[in-house]
Structure formats: structure tokens, C-alpha cells
Amino acid sequence: xxxxxxxxxxxxxxxxxxxxxxxxxxxxxxxxxxxxxxxxxxxxxxxxxxxxxxxxxxxxxxxxxxxxxxxxxxxxxxxxxxxxxxxxxxxxxxxxxxxxxxxxxxxxxxxxxxxxxxxxxxxxxxxxxxxxxxxxxxxxxxxxxxxxxxxxxxxxxxxxxxxxxxxx
Amino acid sequence: xxxxxxxxxxxxxxxxxxxxxxxxxxxxxxxxxxxxxxxxxxxxxxxxxxxxxxxxxxxxxxxxxxxxxxxxxxxxxxxxxxxxxxxxxxxxxxxxxxxxxxxxxxxxxxxxxxxxxxxxxxxxxxxxxxxxxxxxxxxxxxxxxxxxxxxxxxxxxxxxxxxxxxxxxxxxxxxxxxxxxxxxxxxxxxxxxxxxxxxxxxxxxxxxxxxxxxxxxxxxxxxxxxxxxxxxxxxxxxxxxxxxxxxxxxxxxxxxxxxxxxxxxxxxxxxxxxxxxxxxxxxxxxxxxxxxxxxxxxxxxxxxxxxxxxxxxxxxxxxxxxxxxxxxxxxxxxxxxxxxxxxxxxxxxxxxxxxxxxxxxxxxxxxxxxxxxxxxxxxxxxxxxxxxxxxxxxxxxxxxxxxxxxxxxxxxxxxxxxxxxxxxxxxxx
Ligand code: SF4
Numbered sequence: 001x002x003x004x005x006x007x008x009x010x011x012x013x014x015x016x017x018x019x020x021x022x023x024x025x026x027x028x029x030x031x032x033x034x035x036x037x038x039x040x041x042x043x044x045x046x047x048x049x050x051x052x053x054x055x056x057x058x059x060x061x062x063x064x065x066x067x068x069x070x071x072x073x074x075x076x077x078x079x080x081x082x083x084x085x086x087x088x089x090x091x092x093x094x095x096x097x098x099x100x101x102x103x104x105x106x107x108x109x110x111x112x113x114x115x116x117x118x119x120x121x122x123x124x125x126x127x128x129x130x131x132x133x134x135x136x137x138x139x140x141x142x143x144x145x146x147x148x149x150x151x152x153x154x155x156x157x158x159x160x161x162x163x164x165x166x167x168x
Numbered sequence: 169x170x171x172x173x174x175x176x177x178x179x180x181x182x183x184x185x186x187x188x189x190x191x192x193x194x195x196x197x198x199x200x201x202x203x204x205x206x207x208x209x210x211x212x213x214x215x216x217x218x219x220x221x222x223x224x225x226x227x228x229x230x231x232x233x234x235x236x237x238x239x240x241x242x243x244x245x246x247x248x249x250x251x252x253x254x255x256x257x258x259x260x261x262x263x264x265x266x267x268x269x270x271x272x273x274x275x276x277x278x279x280x281x282x283x284x285x286x287x288x289x290x291x292x293x294x295x296x297x298x299x300x301x302x303x304x305x306x307x308x309x310x311x312x313x314x315x316x317x318x319x320x321x322x323x324x325x326x327x328x329x330x331x332x333x334x335x336x337x338x339x340x341x342x343x344x345x346x347x348x349x350x351x352x353x354x355x356x357x358x359x360x361x362x363x364x365x366x367x368x369x370x371x372x373x374x375x376x377x378x379x380x381x382x383x384x385x386x387x388x389x390x391x392x393x394x395x396x397x398x399x400x401x402x403x404x405x406x407x408x409x410x411x412x413x414x415x416x417x418x419x420x421x422x423x424x425x426x427x428x429x430x431x432x433x434x435x436x437x438x439x440x441x442x443x444x445x446x447x448x449x450x451x452x453x454x455x456x457x458x459x460x461x462x463x464x465x466x467x468x469x470x471x472x473x474x475x476x477x478x479x480x481x482x483x484x485x486x487x488x489x490x491x492x493x494x495x496x497x498x499x500x501x502x503x504x505x506x507x508x509x510x511x512x513x514x515x516x517x518x519x520x521x522x523x524x525x526x527x528x529x530x531x532x533x534x535x536x537x538x539x540x541x542x543x544x545x546x547x548x549x550x551x552x553x554x555x556x557x558x559x560x561x562x563x564x565x566x567x568x569x570x571x572x573x574x575x576x577x578x579x580x581x582x583x584x585x586x587x588x589x590x591x592x593x594x595x596x597x
Contacts, residue, residue, distance in 0.1 A: 011358070011451070013559045020539030020562060023209060024246040037566045057359040057391060061559060063210060063294040065310035086361040086393050087294055091310035138196050140324055150312050151218050154319060158222050 001077045003049035007110045010055035017067035031073035048075030053108050059088020068092040093141050096149035100134045174426025176330040178364040181305040185288035191327045199325050203231050204317050206292030207273050209238035212257035213250050214311035226261050227321035233265035234258050235273035240533040271506025271532045274298035274474035279508050281412025285399035285420045290317045295474055300384040303399030303423055328364040329432035335371035337440035342591040345382035346574035350445040353389050353453040360391035367397050371439050377406045378480035385475040386556050389452045398424035444589050447572040450560040458577050461587035468551040469582035471575050472503035473537040476554025479509050481575040486518045488579035488593045489525035495585030501543045503530035536563050552581045
């Protein structure tokens with residue numbers, strides 16, 4: 001994966017990522033409002049492959065999955081943050097958006113070109129030349145992400161169970 | 169391998185649900201879910217398309233509850249459609265516990281006696297930890313997680329750290345569980361992912377269930393995945409009064425953490441000298457003594473939400489408001505958290521004390537707390553609220569400002585039109 005870094009601060013909450021009063025909207029339309037109160041240009045500037053780099057407690061607040069979905073819809077390919085709120089972390093994995101804890105986010109600047117290798121957890125800042133080794137996801141979570149999310153994985157699982165039933 | 173240390177209540181429940189004798193912190197295990205619930209925003213509307221595609225239904229309709237609380241009552245065609253879909257889903261999937269427009273899930277399920285001590289419960293909402301007050305492990309999940317759970321009856325869990333919060337002493341007049349939680353948001357911080365909080369100590373033991381639920385509810389604001397309280401006689405009595413007694417009280421009490429349990433962190437607070445608290449915009453951790461905010465004029469006072477509009481909360485408001493009037497230029501909106509709460513308040517005179525003072529009563533549901541229902545704020549509006557979050561724009565315009573406090577402080581502020589320490593309106597008794 002390669003793309004530019006969007007730098008965000010600490011404690012980004014799900015209401016900033018997917019505003020509550022707009023949750024009735026469909027996913028694509030909702031995504032155009034992602035982070036609009038914080039960075040009005042974010043939704044229009046994000047390109048497929050780009051990364052979000054943030055501080056601590058990313059995705060705190062409500063359980064709304066649209067917070068993670070909006071970032072995925074905008075093409076964000078992975079999020080690196082000092083820490084994540086638990087439900088956001090799970091939601092992101094479940095929709096196939098990889099998220100990683102990274103301590104040294106301060107050494108990445110806005111607009112840096114990053115290259116990331118998901119299976120090995122190797123992250124390189126092409127703009128500065130710095131390299132980071134991230135803790136890879138546990139096997140089961142990696143399985144979910146590689147399948148493209150929990151639903152595709154369930155789909156496979158259900159098909160397998162069906163086959164097993166038919167085979168009996 | 170035999171664990172050398174005792175177990176926390178969380179490790180006992182998670183271990184049982186995962187079929188692993190001694191779970192270790194950080195270990196990823198698969199747990200069998202005892203009970204799952206979701207609401208109109210996170211549940212059926214998000215699951216239906218996937219269930220159709222997968223060609224499957226619920227793993228066990230007896231173990232799944234659906235509660236409509238976010239979009240109720242419908243305010244436009246879209247919210248009406250979401251509610252219709254919820255109803256059709258509940259019927260088609262034969263969901264036995266479908267609660268339509270009778271209140272907020274986190275209160276309705278305990279009212280129905282459905283949160284059982286020792287259960288591993290998955291809720292499709294971030295404030296699911298509320299049920300932890302009943303000695304259950306109740307964590308919140310997003311929509312896809314919940315989809316996986318209601319289809320398979322299982323989920324993965326990274327065995328959490330258990331963080332013990334010990335509260336000791338008698339609460340002074342006018343200081344309640346909400347004040348404690350606002351202090352904890354500041355002191356313990358809100359960045360505690362993959363941590364289960366356990367509340368213990370003499371203060372917790374002497375609290376009634378609705379106040380304990382405030383502690384558990386706002387474990388969410390601490391970033392916790394659960395906010396659990398060991399079940400005791402108070403817990404068992406509550407369930408018996410709901411005609412849902414536990415099978416074996418002795419066994420339920422044994423859920424309590426072992427004396428030599430391994431906690432990752434401890435925090436002790438003596439509550440005996442605390443004063444009412446207020447959290448300033450835009451974070452529940454922005455907490456200071458309420459009397460330091462007396463220069464803040466308010467446009468709206470709001471008593472609502474799962475955390476702040478239970479029977480105990482309306483009683484607090486009524487105690488302050490009885491025989492007094494809401495200030496000119498200030499509006500006090502009250503959205504009782506459930507219809508049962510509303511009916512109880514009507515029956516015992518609490519409601520009359522509220523309305524005589526000039527409060528406006530709103531439907532039972534998430535309402536303005538979710539940024540969806542009645543009582544939203546305009547640009548520049550200042551609101552004091554008994555809810556649990558004051559992130560920017562949550563209750564309306566991003567240019568509005570929300571202060572959080574106990575219902576006592578909300579009511580006192582409504583009377584003066586400024587943020588007010590409620591103790592001046594409460595008689596020592
Ligand atoms: S009342 Fe507020 S905090 Fe509680 S479930 Fe509803 S939206 Fe969430």
C-alpha cells in the first residue's frame with residue numbers, strides 16, 4: 001500500500017468521523033461529511049491508498065460503525081495511531097480496514113508519502129526515509145482483514161458449513 | 169496450566185464463556201455469547217442486507233433483544249422507515265424480546281430482568297457496559313461485530329485487563345454517582361481500551377441499582393469495555409422484584425473477584441469530601457467543581473439519556489425543583505429514560521413536581537443525546553445536561569456548548585439560569 005499521510009490529533013471521536021445527525025444518510029453520502037467540522041477539506045482531498053496518522057484514543061465515542069466505514073469509503077487504506085478506542089478498533093478490522101498502533105507518529109508530517117506492507121507490518125516513510133516495524137495483527141484478525149472484513153469471512157464460513165451439511 | 173493467582177469477576181465470566189479455565193490478559197479467545205441486544209440504529213437496518221446475502225437468520229431468537237430507542241418517535245420519513253424495518257425484522261426473525269418505543273435499551277433490559285449476573289452479554293451500542301451493574305460482562309460492539317454475533321452466537325475477545333476502582337465512604341448530600349464518574353474521567357482518563365473496569369468498595373455496596381448503573385454506564389467514557397460490579401443482595405433483590413429472581417443467590421455471590429485476583433491497575437477514591445462536579449465542553453474529562461462555573465449562563469437544561477433519566481435521576485430533579493420555577497429565558501427539557509420511569513413518576517407525584525416547575529416532558533428515548541431526537545441545540549446555545557458525552561456537536565450544532573453534570577446540578581442550574589451548585593437547594597437531612 002502507498003499513499004499520503006493525513007495527520008490528525010488526539011481523541012478523534014466517532015461523531016467527528018460520522019456526524020450523528022447525518023446517520024440516516026447512505027454510506028457514500030455520509031462519507032463526504034467525514035471530519036467536516038475539524039478538516040473541511042478532508043473528504044475531498046483523501047485519495048484511495050492514503051493513510052490516516054493520529055494520536056491517542058482514535059475513534060472514541062459511540063459504537064457507530066459508519067465512523068470506520070466513512071474512512072474506508074474515502075479510500076483510506078490503513079490507520080496508524082498511538083492508541084485506538086476498542087469498539088472503533090474492532091469495527092475497522094471487521095470492515096477490512098487495517099489499524100495499527102504506532103508510537104512514533106510525531107516523526108511523520110502531513111502529506112508524507114508512506115509505504116506499508118500489511119503482512120509484515122513494515123512501514124516506510126518515503127519522504128523522510130524512516131522505517132518502522134509495527135506489531136502485526138493476531139492471526140484471526142489478519143484473516144478477517146485479508147478476507148476484506150468479517151462479512152466476507154462469514155460468507156465463506158457459512159458456505160463451508162453448508163457443504164459440510166450436504167456432504168453428510 | 170493452573171493459574172497461581174485468583175481471578176477477577178471479569179476473568180471468571182470470560183473464562184466460562186470461552187470454555188477456558190484460566191484465561192490470561194491479552195489472550196485472544198472465542199466466547200459463546202449468552203445474550204445479545206441491539207437498537208434501531210445499530211441493529212436490523214444494518215444486519216438485514218447481510219443476512220439476506222448470507223441466507224441465514226439469528227442463531228437463537230430467544231437470546232437476542234431488539235429495542236427501538238434512537239429514532240423514536242419518528243421525526244421524518246427516514247426515521248419512520250428505520251423503525252418499520254426494525255419491527256418487520258423482529259417479527260420475521262421471531263425475536264421474543266422486542267421492545268418498541270418503551271425506552272432506552274440500557275434501562276429497558278434491566279427493567280425486564282434480562283441482564284443476568286454472570287452472563288456474557290454483547291450489546292450493539294457503546295454504553296452497553298451499563299448492564300455490568302448486574303454483575304454481567306456486558307460490552308459494546310459495532311454493527312458488523314453484532315452481525316457476526318447474532319448469526320453465530322460467538323465472538324472473539326482479547327481478554328481485557330481488569331482495572332479496579334475502589335470507592336469508599338458515604339457520599340455527601342448533593343453528590344452522586346455521576347459526580348464520581350466525571351471525576352474519574354479526569355483522573356483515570358478516557359483512553360483505556362481493552363480494559364474492563366470493576367467498581368467496588370463501601371460506597372458502591374451501599375448504592376442502589378440505578379446509581380450503580382451510572383458507574384457502569386460511564387465506564388464507557390473511561391474507554392473501558394465493561395464496567396462491572398460484583399452482584400450482591402441489592403442485585404438479587406432488584407431482580408426478584410422484577411419477577412426474575414436468580415436461581416441460586418449463593419452461586420451468584422461467588423462471582424465476586426477473588427481476594428488475590430490480579431488487577432492491572434487500581435484507583436482508590438474517598439468520596440466523603442466530594443462536591444458536585446461539572447464537565448465543561450467538549451470532553452467529559454474537563455471536570456471541575458460545579459461552584460466554579462457560576463458565571464456560565466445556560467439556555468437549555470436537559471435531563472435525559474440512559475445514564476441520566478432513570479427513576480433515581482427524576483427524583484433528584486424533583487427534589488430540587490419542588491416548589492420552584494425554571495428561570496425565565498432558560499428551558500428545562502426532561503426525557504424520562506423509559507415509559508416505566510415515566511409511569512412511576514406520574515404515580516408517585518415526581519412528574520407533577522417537574523411539570524409544576526415548568527419542565528417540558530419529552531418522549532422516552534435517546535432523543536437529543538443521540539443528536540437525532542427532540543431538544544437539539546442551535547449555534548451558540550449553552551446547555552447543561554445529565555447525559556454522558558459532550559463531544560462537540562453531539563447534541564446539535566457544532567457551535568453549541570454542552571456541560572455535563574448530575575441531575576441535581578442540571579435542575580439547580582435550570583432554576584437560576586446559570587450553572588449552579590445544587591447544595592444550596594438541598595436541605596441537610
Ligand atoms: S441515551 Fe445517549 S448514551 Fe444512552 S444509548 Fe442513547 S444515545 Fe447512547
